[in-house]
Amino acid sequence: MRTETGITDALSFDIEDWFHIVEVESLADPDTWADKESLVERYTEWIVETVTNAGARCTFFVLGWIAERYPHLVELMTQHGHEVGSHSYWHRKVYELDAETFREDMQRSIDVIEAAGGQKVIGFRAPSFSITPGTEWAFDVLHDVGIRYDASLFPASRAHGGYPCPEGPHIFDGAPSGRPMPELPMSIMRFGPKRLPFSGGGYLRLLPMSIIRRGFEQQHRHGRPVVIYLHPRDFAPDCPRVPMPLHRHFKCYVNTRSTKGKLHSLLDRYTFASCADVLGVS
Numbered sequence: 001m002r003t004e005t006g007i008t009d010a011l012s013f014d015i016e017d018w019f020h021i022v023e024v025e026s027l028a029d030p031d032t033w034a035d036k037e038s039l040v041e042r043y044t045e046w047i048v049e050t051v052t053n054a055g056a057r058c059t060f061f062v063l064g065w066i067a068e069r070y071p072h073l074v075e076l077m078t079q080h081g082h083e084v085g086s087h088s089y090w091h092r093k094v095y096e097l098d099a100e101t102f103r104e105d106m107q108r109s110i111d112v113i114e115a116a117g118g119q120k121v122i123g124f125r126a127p128s129f130s131i132t133p134g135t136e137w138a139f140d141v142l143h144d145v146g147i148r149y150d151a152s153l154f155p156a157s158r159a160h161g162g163y164p165c166p167e168g169p170h171i172f173d174g175a176p177s178g179r180p181m182p183e184l185p186m187s188i189m190r191f192g193p194k195r196l197p198f199s200g201g202g203y204l205r206l207l208p209m210s211i212i213r214r215g216f217e218q219q220h221r222h223g224r225p226v227v228i229y230l231h232p233r234d235f236a237p238d239c240p241r242v243p244m245p246l247h248r249h250f251k252c253y254v255n256t257r258s259t260k261g262k263l264h265s266l267l268d269r270y271t272f273a274s275c276a277d278v279l280g281v282s
Contacts, residue, residue: 009226011058011272018233020091043232052080054267059275061125064089064109071116078117083274085123093130126152129161139175149182149281156195168224187226189215200229202251
């Protein structure tokens, strides 16, 4: 049963393959990626079908590397009325790049995504939410390449990101040029003084639905939409295992068998639209 909150939440998927996990030595060399078994096609096709059949609209933040190799996936997304944004080309963390390298990466990703889907790219999400304090220059690059909104800021501490920003949609005005950018940060919930992510990736896989629903209720009470973000590998119990620290292994692989059921439950209960639609950006 769908809740009647009057709030439309944002549904998004970061389209990358399982071997794009960051900071895993055996996966770091892009020259080896093409030789690895891919999971992205069948799980992305399942996501598109599931979301479309539920009558929802979402945003796919697609890695340029994926769009160049599987252009039919981007075409499938646009054919079913979904938004397609950029997740960069190489899946490199923004805070490890300089402005010119980031600009080249972004332009390449936009070019291949637009060629595949025939839809203008207006949204961006940084790999690993890696726009952090000190990398505000990235917003000027985004403006320069035609991006109209960002969905990269994570208002809580995390391993590869974290940026102190308002909760919920807002205008980011911290770029060196002062140009404003609509921002859709990730959602968090509060347990006393603590900020807890609940609505995406390993957090969504780990937490029970009762806690996830509590997060929705908390955000909706404040009039804020929830941002869901998932990856094809989040649905893949057959995802290949590679050596990594124990805590990373747990976060990467925990509860992958539960994610399909959780997505169905969320689609049944809440109203979802694309990130651009939730922000009112076109």
